[in-house]
Amino acid sequence: MAAACVLFLGLALLGAASAQSRCRMGPTASHTACGLPDELANFQGYHECADAVKVGKPAAVKDIQQMVTAFPRVKASGVGHSWWTEQFCAGDDANSLNIVTTELKSTLDFMAAPVNPKRWADAGGVDPDFPIQVNEDARTVTVAAGITQRRVLDYLADYKYWKEPAGWTLPAFSWYIDQTIAGAVSTASHGSSMRFSSLSSQLRGLKLVLANGTMLELTPNSNRHLFMAAGASVGRLGVIVEVTMAITPQKAVRRTTREMTYRDFAEQIKRVQDAYAFSRARGDRNGMRAALSQLDETHAFLALPSATVLRTDFAYLEKEPAFVLLNAFPADGEPGVQAMSGPQSSVGPQAEKPAVRGTDRILSGARTWSTFYLSQVRPKLSNGTFESRRAFLSMSDSETAATATFLPYEQFEAAVPLERAGSCLMEVGNEIFGRDRLWEGFRTPVLTRFTTEEDFYLSPATDGPMMWLNMEDYLSRSSGVPNDKFHRTMALLRQRCGARLHWGKAGWPEHAKCFDGGKEYPNTWGHFGCAVQELDPQAKFASEWDGWVWAATRDGASVPFASCCGPAGFSPACRLAPRTKC
Numbered sequence: 001m002a003a004a005c006v007l008f009l010g011l012a013l014l015g016a017a018s019a020q021s022r023c024r025m026g027p028t029a030s031h032t033a034c035g036l037p038d039e040l041a042n043f044q045g046y047h048e049c050a051d052a053v054k055v056g057k058p059a060a061v062k063d064i065q066q067m068v069t070a071f072p073r074v075k076a077s078g079v080g081h082s083w084w085t086e087q088f089c090a091g092d093d094a095n096s097l098n099i100v101t102t103e104l105k106s107t108l109d110f111m112a113a114p115v116n117p118k119r120w121a122d123a124g125g126v127d128p129d130f131p132i133q134v135n136e137d138a139r140t141v142t143v144a145a146g147i148t149q150r151r152v153l154d155y156l157a158d159y160k161y162w163k164e165p166a167g168w169t170l171p172a173f174s175w176y177i178d179q180t181i182a183g184a185v186s187t188a189s190h191g192s193s194m195r196f197s198s199l200s201s202q203l204r205g206l207k208l209v210l211a212n213g214t215m216l217e218l219t220p221n222s223n224r225h226l227f228m229a230a231g232a233s234v235g236r237l238g239v240i241v242e243v244t245m246a247i248t249p250q251k252a253v254r255r256t257t258r259e260m261t262y263r264d265f266a267e268q269i270k271r272v273q274d275a276y277a278f279s280r281a282r283g284d285r286n287g288m289r290a291a292l293s294q295l296d297e298t299h300a301f302l303a304l305p306s307a308t309v310l311r312t313d314f315a316y317l318e319k320e321p322a323f324v325l326l327n328a329f330p331a332d333g334e335p336g337v338q339a340m341s342g343p344q345s346s347v348g349p350q351a352e353k354p355a356v357r358g359t360d361r362i363l364s365g366a367r368t369w370s371t372f373y374l375s376q377v378r379p380k381l382s383n384g385t386f387e388s389r390r391a392f393l394s395m396s397d398s399e400t401a402a403t404a405t406f407l408p409y410e411q412f413e414a415a416v417p418l419e420r421a422g423s424c425l426m427e428v429g430n431e432i433f434g435r436d437r438l439w440e441g442f443r444t445p446v447l448t449r450f451t452t453e454e455d456f457y458l459s460p461a462t463d464g465p466m467m468w469l470n471m472e473d474y475l476s477r478s479s480g481v482p483n484d485k486f487h488r489t490m491a492l493l494r495q496r497c498g499a500r501l502h503w504g505k506a507g508w509p510e511h512a513k514c515f516d517g518g519k520e521y522p523n524t525w526g527h528f529g530c531a532v533q534e535l536d537p538q539a540k541f542a543s544e545w546d547g548w549v550w551a552a553t554r555d556g557a558s559v560p561f562a563s564c565c566g567p568a569g570f571s572p573a574c575r576l577a578p579r580t581k582c
Contacts, residue, residue: 028398033356071096079180121161136164150177150394171202191392211535225531273418362475409477413468413469414500447469452465531569
C-alpha cells in the first residue's frame with residue numbers, strides 16, 4: 001500500500017511538473033524543480049550560490065566570450081545536475097558569473113522542439129547552424145555544449161537516412177542522460193564499459209573559451225597535453241562550447257539479468273579482481289583483457305536492505321575478450337574507437353525559487369522503500385534482444401522528472417580500483433550487514449558499473465580500471481540531520497578501499513577535506529596544474545573550491561610551480577609538494 005501511494009504521488013508530481021515546465025531538459029524530461037536557468041541551484045533547488053552571484057544567459061557563443069572577459073570569476077553551468085556547491089558556483093559576490101550554456105538560441109530551439117533527422121533528408125542537407133552535426137565518414141558527432149545526452153542519443157538513433165540505416169549511438173553512455181553533454185564530458189561521467197570507459201574517452205575534439213575570451217580548439221593531435229587536461233577538466237580551464245564525440249552504428253544487443261545475493265555478487269567481483277591482478281603481475285595483457293571482459297558493460301543494482309543484487313550483462317556478435325581495452329584513451333597513441341524559449345543574451349540577478357521539500361515518510365521502512373525502488377528498476381532489466389539505444393541502461397525522461405520532483409536527495413559516487421573491488425565489497429559488506437546495520441541509511445539500490453583505464457589527468461580511472469558505486473542519500477534533506485549510517489559507508493569506501501570521488505557529485509566537504517591532489521592523483525595532478533598555469537593562471541575559473549592548489553620542489557628545495565611546467569606538462573625533474581595550508 002505504501003509503495004502504491006508513493007508511486008501515485010510521484011506521478012501526480014510529474015503531471016504538475018509538465019504543466020509548469022522550466023528546466024532545459026527537453027519537453028518530456030522537464031520539471032519545475034530546477035533552479036537553473038534563473039536561480040543558481042541544482043536540479044532540485046539545493047546547493048545554491050550566494051545571491052550576489054550573477055547569471056549569464058548567452059544567446060550565441062560570442063556572448064559567452066564577452067561575458068568571460070567582463071567578469072573576474074566565471075563558471076559554466078548546464079542543467080544543475082550537481083551536488084557540490086563549491087565546485088558549482090563561480091564565486092560568492094557580484095564579481096562572479098555563472099554562464100548557463102543551455103541558453104544559446106540554437107540550443108533552446110532544439111531542446112524545445114527536437115528535430116528528426118528526416119527533416120534534413122527531405123530538405124537536401126543539414127542546416128550548418130544546427131547544434132548537432134553528424135560526420136558518418138569520420139564516425140563523429142559535433143554537439144553544442146548545452147544539449148543533453150538524451151537528445152544527442154535520440155537524434156543519433158534516428159539518423160538513418162544516409163549511410164547507416166540502423167542509426168548511430170554513442171559507444172557508451174550514462175545512466176542519467178538528462179545532463180548536458182559538456183557537463184558529462186567535463187566530469188568524466190560514464191556508463192559501464194571496459195572498452196570505451198567514460199564519455200571523456202569518447203571525446204575527439206572540443207572548443208573552449210579561455211580566460212581572455214579567445215577560443216581554443218583542441219584535438220588529440222593538436223596538443224595532446226592540453227587535450228588530456230581539458231577532456232576531464234571540471235570547468236577549471238574555461239567554458240566548453242562544443243564537443244566532438246565518437247559514434248558507432250546501432251546493433252542488436254542481447255540483455256540478460258540475473259538475481260543473486262550480495263555475497264554471491266561480491267565473490268564474482270573478487271574472482272575477476274584476482275584474475276586481473278594475477279595477469280597484471282605476470283605482464284600477461286591477454287589475461288588482463290580476459291579478466292576485464294567478464295565485467296564489460298555490466299550493470300548491477302545492489303539493494304542493501306535486502307542484500308539482493310540484480311546483475312545485468314550484454315552480448316552481441318563481435319563481443320569477445322579481445323574487444324576490451326586495457327586503456328581506452330592512452331596519453332600517447334591512438335584512442336580506442338574510431339516551450340522553452342528564453343531571453344536574449346543577458347547578465348542579471350538570480351530569481352528565487354523554492355527547493356523540493358522532504359517528508360518524514362522516507363525516514364523509516366528501509367526495506368519497504370528498497371523493495372519499492374527495486375520493483376521500479378526490474379522492468380528496465382528484462383531479458384531480450386534490442387537495438388543499442390534501448391538495450392543499454394539509462395533513466396527514462398519520465399523517471400528523470402518524477403525522481404527530481406518527488407523527494408530531495410544527495411547523490412554520491414565512489415570509484416574503487418578494480419584490484420580492490422571484490423575485497424572492498426566483502427569488507428565493507430561485513431560492516432553494512434553487521435551489528436550497526438549500516439544498510440538502514442539506504443533507500444535506493446546502489447548502481448554499480450565498471451570502466452577501464454583512461455589517461456585524462458582528472459579522470460578517477462586515470463591509473464587503472466574502476467568499479468563505480470553510485471549511492472543516494474534520501475534521508476538527510478528530509479530529516480535535517482546527517483545520515484550517519486550512509487556517511488559511515490562512504491568513509492569506509494574512502495579509507496579502506498582507496499575510493500576516489502566523482503567530480504560532479506556529493507561528498508567532497510565531508511569525505512575529501514583538505515584535498516591533496518598530489519596524493520589522490522600522484523601521476524597526473526602536476527600535469528593538470530601545468531595546464532591551469534598555461535590557460536588560467538589568474539584563476540578565473542577556479543570556482544569556490546579551495547582544492548586547486550599546486551606546489552613543487554626540485555632537488556629537495558621549494559621552487560615556483562610554474563618553473564616545473566613545459567609543453568608536455570609537469571617536468572620529471574620536479575616533485576609535487578604536499579599541501580600544507582588547509
